[in-house]
Amino acid sequence: MSGKEGKVGVKELSPIDVYKLLPRTNCKECGEENCMAFATKVVNREVPIEKCKPLLKKEFEKAYKQLKDMLEPAVKEVVIGAGDKAVKIGGKLVMYRHELTYFNPTAIAIDVTDEMPEDEILGRVKQVEDFRYEYIGQILKLDMIAVRSTSNDPDKFKATVRKIAENTKLPMVLCSLNPTVLEAGLMAAPKARPLLYAATENNWRDVAELALMYDCPLTVFAPGNIKMLKSLAKTLVEYGVQDLVLDPGTFPGDGLAETLNNFTMIRRAACKRGDDLLGFPLMGVPMTVWLESAGLAPEIVKWREAYLASMLIVRFADILIMHSLDGWALLPNVILRANIYTDPRKPVAVEPGLKVFGTPDENSPVMFTTNFALTYYTVASDIESAKINAYLLVVDSEGLAVDPAVAGRKITAEKVAEALKASGIENKVKHRKLIIPGKAARLSGEIEELSGWQVIVGPKDSSEIPKFLQEKWQTIQSQ
Amino acid sequence: MAEKKKEKDETVLGLKLNSRLLELLAKLQEVELEDFELEAGELEIWFQPGAVAAPVVAPPKAVSPPVKAKPTQILEAEFVPPVETYPGRVVEVKLGRRGGKSVVIGGETAPAFYTFEKPTPHPPVISLDVFDMEVPLAKAVKMHVKDVLGDPAAWAKLAVDKFGADLVTIHLISVDPLVKDASPREAVKTVEAVTQAVDVPLIIGGCGDPVKDADVFQEVCETFAGERFLISSVTRDMDVERCAKFIKKGGQVALAFTPMDLNLARELNRRLYDFLPKEDIVMDLTTAALGYGLDYAFTNMERARLAALMGDPELAHPMSSGTTNAWAAREAWMKMAPEWEPRELRGPLWEVVTALTLLLAGVDLFMMMHPAAVKTVKDVIAQLMGGKSGNAERLVEWVAAKV
Numbered sequence: 007m008s009g010k011e012g013k014v015g016v017k018e019l020s021p022i023d024v025y026k027l028l029p030r031t032n033c034k035e036c037g038e039e040n041c042m043a044f045a046t047k048v049v050n051r052e053v054p055i056e057k058c059k060p061l062l063k064k065e066f067e068k069a070y071k072q073l074k075d076m077l078e079p080a081v082k083e084v085v086i087g088a089g090d091k092a093v094k095i096g097g098k099l100v101m102y103r104h105e106l107t108y109f110n111p112t113a114i115a116i117d118v119t120d121e122m123p124e125d126e127i128l129g130r131v132k133q134v135e136d137f138r139y140e141y142i143g144q145i146l147k148l149d150m151i152a153v154r155s156t157s158n159d160p161d162k163f164k165a166t167v168r169k170i171a172e173n174t175k176l177p178m179v180l181c182s183l184n185p186t187v188l189e190a191g192l193m194a195a196p197k198a199r200p201l202l203y204a205a206t207e208n209n210w211r212d213v214a215e216l217a218l219m220y221d222c223p224l225t226v227f228a229p230g231n232i233k234m235l236k237s238l239a240k241t242l243v244e245y246g247v248q249d250l251v252l253d254p255g256t257f258p259g260d261g262l263a264e265t266l267n268n269f270t271m272i273r274r275a276a277c278k279r280g281d282d283l284l285g286f287p288l289m290g291v292p293m294t295v296w297l298e299s300a301g302l303a304p305e306i307v308k309w310r311e312a313y314l315a316s317m318l319i320v321r322f323a324d325i326l327i328m329h330s331l332d333g334w335a336l337l338p339n340v341i342l343r344a345n346i347y348t349d350p351r352k353p354v355a356v357e358p359g360l361k362v363f364g365t366p367d368e369n370s371p372v373m374f375t376t377n378f379a380l381t382y383y384t385v386a387s388d389i390e391s392a393k394i395n396a397y398l399l400v401v402d403s404e405g406l407a408v409d410p411a412v413a414g415r416k417i418t419a420e421k422v423a424e425a426l427k428a429s430g431i432e433n434k435v436k437h438r439k440l441i442i443p444g445k446a447a448r449l450s451g452e453i454e455e456l457s458g459w460q461v462i463v464g465p466k467d468s469s470e471i472p473k474f475l476q477e478k479w480q481t482i483q484s485q
Numbered sequence: 486m487a488e489k490k491k492e493k494d495e496t497v498l499g500l501k502l503n504s505r506l507l508e509l510l511a512k513l514q515e516v517e518l519e520d521f522e523l524e525a526g527e528l529e530i531w532f533q534p535g536a537v538a539a540p541v542v543a544p545p546k547a548v549s550p551p552v553k554a555k556p557t558q559i560l561e562a563e564f565v566p567p568v569e570t571y572p573g574r575v576v577e578v579k580l581g582r583r584g585g586k587s588v589v590i591g592g593e594t595a596p597a598f599y600t601f602e603k604p605t606p607h608p609p610v611i612s613l614d615v616f617d618m619e620v621p622l623a624k625a626v627k628m629h630v631k632d633v634l635g636d637p638a639a640w641a642k643l644a645v646d647k648f649g650a651d652l653v654t655i656h657l658i659s660v661d662p663l664v665k666d667a668s669p670r671e672a673v674k675t676v677e678a679v680t681q682a683v684d685v686p687l688i689i690g691g692c693g694d695p696v697k698d699a700d701v702f703q704e705v706c707e708t709f710a711g712e713r714f715l716i717s718s719v720t721r722d723m724d725v726e727r728c729a730k731f732i733k734k735g736g737q738v739a740l741a742f743t744p745m746d747l748n749l750a751r752e753l754n755r756r757l758y759d760f761l762p763k764e765d766i767v768m769d770l771t772t773a774a775l776g777y778g779l780d781y782a783f784t785n786m787e788r789a790r791l792a793a794l795m796g797d798p799e800l801a802h803p804m805s806s807g808t809t810n811a812w813a814a815r816e817a818w819m820k821m822a823p824e825w826e827p828r829e830l831r832g833p834l835w836e837v838v839t840a841l842t843l844l845l846a847g848v849d850l851f852m853m854m855h856p857a858a859v860k861t862v863k864d865v866i867a868q869l870m871g872g873k874s875g876n877a878e879r880l881v882e883w884v885a886a887k888v
Binding site: 155207238241259297320321333334350378380409 | 555556563564599600601621721742744745746771775778779780781787813824825826830831838842845865871873876879882883884886887
């Protein structure tokens with residue numbers, strides 16, 4: 007049966023289990039104080055086990071192998087593509103993010119077909135390459151190109167794959183259920199290590215041969231039939247294909263419940279029941295909504311594709327294939343992905359304290375905000391981009407934005423007054439005028455009472471700070 | 486002048502786009518609501534070794550000799566749905582009016598939409614926000630309600646009749662001492678007007694001032710005894726005992742609000758238990774917008790629900806989400822570079838994605854704003870409740886579909 011001895015859920019793995027297998031010499035070569043500290047970091051996946059150099063010696067070979075097995079993720083990590091644009095998917099240790107954290111954010115592939123005109127193909131590839139959105143110090147991007155054969159013509163497919171390979175280093179997903187077509191595509195990019203899509207109950211043998219021959223990861227596709235999906239996985243593993251991706255089918259519309267059930271059952275089997283044959287990354291295909299697009303406005307179909315993608319990001323998908331390239335539809339999803347894959351163990355907060363923008367003097371404005379990273383970066387970028395000289399007092403809100411921090415009393419007048427005092431700002435400016443976020447307006451009276459500063463309620467959104475200061479600061483200051 | 490003209494054109498475009506969207510969304514097929522149970526038999530498959538296609542690939546050119554024989558037919562594997570049973574159950578809470586409509590939320594015995602384990606006992610419901618005075622609204626929202634701003638009764642009617650609200654939230658923000666400092670009696674008049682206009686269950690929203698809200702809520706609870714309003718909300722810094730008592734006396738339901746901390750949620754619930762039965766409490770664990778802390782909100786709610794199912798009675802309450810908070814994200818309302826436009830679609834989609842993420846964490850009641858977002862979330866809930874199977878034969882076509 008499935009399930010492997012020795013592989014335990016990440017929740018059950020304790021630092022002691024790891025410690026017992028380490029050399030236990032406290033040599034500090036890994037940079038930690040002792041082996042126990044190292045073991046704790048290993049269990050939390052903060053350092054790879056290979057950082058213990060002595061463990062890699064011949065005498066510890068057995069312990070190393072045992073540790074490797076113990077630390078193996080419930081969902082296998084699969085690499086798609088080659089070179090520095092290669093993308094890792096899967097590698098999940100837990101079913102729920104609060105149990106540890108999710109690794110390897112859901113990869114998003116955008117489709118092109120072998121019957122699109124060349125300029126459309128290249129245009130779409132360029133759009134994928136150029137897609138970027140800056141969000142809390144990260145750049146959010148799209149990851150791959152899915153090349154679909156709608157012609158079922160090997161020559162056409164080959165030419166299309168070649169054209170794409172010449173124009174981008176992004177990893178590809180080659181999509182056709184016809185092995186001859188897939189092979190033609192592989193011949194055009196033999197070293198690119200694309201993800202093959204897909205092995206089915208009808209073509210698995212030939213596609214497996216291709217995966218072996220070209221050393222490619224392979225998607226298994228058995229819509230609505232987990233038993234078949236698992237049987238195919240078993241067969242392919244036995245055949246020698248180690249890197250699989252599972253597609254249980256993304257049914258749009260009425261099949262949504264089944265889709266979510268299948269994704270959930272597979273992920274639970276892998277994470278909670280140690281089922282190795284289902285312990286592979288999951289593929290979601292939100293673009294299946296386009297199958298039911300007849301008579302609908304394209305905005306409607308894009309809208310449906312976008313929200314289906316979001317549900318799949320939340321419910322365990324490791325890779326998605328999408329058609330829409332519209333920014334309004336993709337933006338919520340790349341941000342959702344960044345949110346869901348944020349490490350819940352680390353509060354997304356910045357250091358509280360006084361921040362200086364530009365070269366403020368004793369007459370410059372003083373404002374405050376919270377230490378939630380997103381709030382802070384948003385406010386900071388608004389101040390910076392307007393080239394304003396100002397002081398910004400970052401008050402510890404325990405990582406909450408202004409709204410919930412005020413509602414939940416994480417920011418109080420006392421806290422603001424204390425932060426003002428502790429910051430030493432009173433020695434830096436001669437006025438005593440504090441601009442507070444519009445959403446903290448209700449604290450104004452109390453802050454005045456406790457701090458002795460005059461409070462001016464600023465805008466509700468920091469994008470209006472430049473305008474606010476330009477129009478009002480002179481007057482405020484001279485009052 | 487040119488600026489103004491441009492803005493106007495956009496509004497027209499936005500309206501057009503959006504009303505078309507609404508219209509088309511409305512045309513989507515209705516789905517039947519029926520319980521769904523996965524039959525083990527559905528997962529059985531038939532093996533037909535002969536059906537495997539003959540090899541079309543040329544023999545491998547350079548492949549190392551196989552160590553062991555490769556399988557020549559599909560090796561059958563067993564699959565048993567990994568069903569769990571949970572000791573806990575979320576309490577059922579009934580909201581709704583004497584002689585009017587009512588809804589029941591909660592009652593779950595499995596995580597959200599794990600329908601392979603247990604059917605979802607009651608579909609999550611949606612309440613639309615109505616304000617008792619003019620408030621700043623995102624452009625994409627405002628264009629749908631501009632004719633009823635400042636008229637809560639007309640707004641409530643529009644929300645129910647046109648936008649399909651299951652409930653209506655009347656936000657009494659004019660009572661805020663920092664806004665209009667309207668009296669509790671005036672608040673009662675507003676609520677009275679709304680009760681006359683619609684017959685759906687009502688949520689009574691306060692202004693956020695812990696003292697004033699208690700005064701207003703008391704007046705409303707006592708005047709409308711037995712209406713089973715949801716009182717939004719009771720917070721830790723209010724006089725919890727006083728609130729619980731007038732909610733109990735008036736036969737209403739408490740919405741216990743806490744700021745993203747399950748220990749605080751448990752603590753507040755414990756304080757309420759001294760005066761209120763469990764069936765009179767719904768929890769609001771705080772909703773943060775997509776991109777602005779949604780991950781905290783999601784995980785907090787998911788943990789609460791899993792804890793409830795694992796037998797933690799202090800978290801075994803239906804969950805409500807102030808999904809309208811999605812509009813606090815600047816990406817929801819702000820004009821951005823052309824590649825991210827139109828915001829008339831981006832904004833409501835922001836609300837949809839925030840809602841659906843939390844739907845999957847276990848939210849039972851959504852407080853929402855944009856009609857297209859409401860329509861979409863309702864459709865998704867109906868699809869999830871319907872539990873029909875997908876069409877596998879048709880699905881295979883996506884690979885080669887011309888779209």
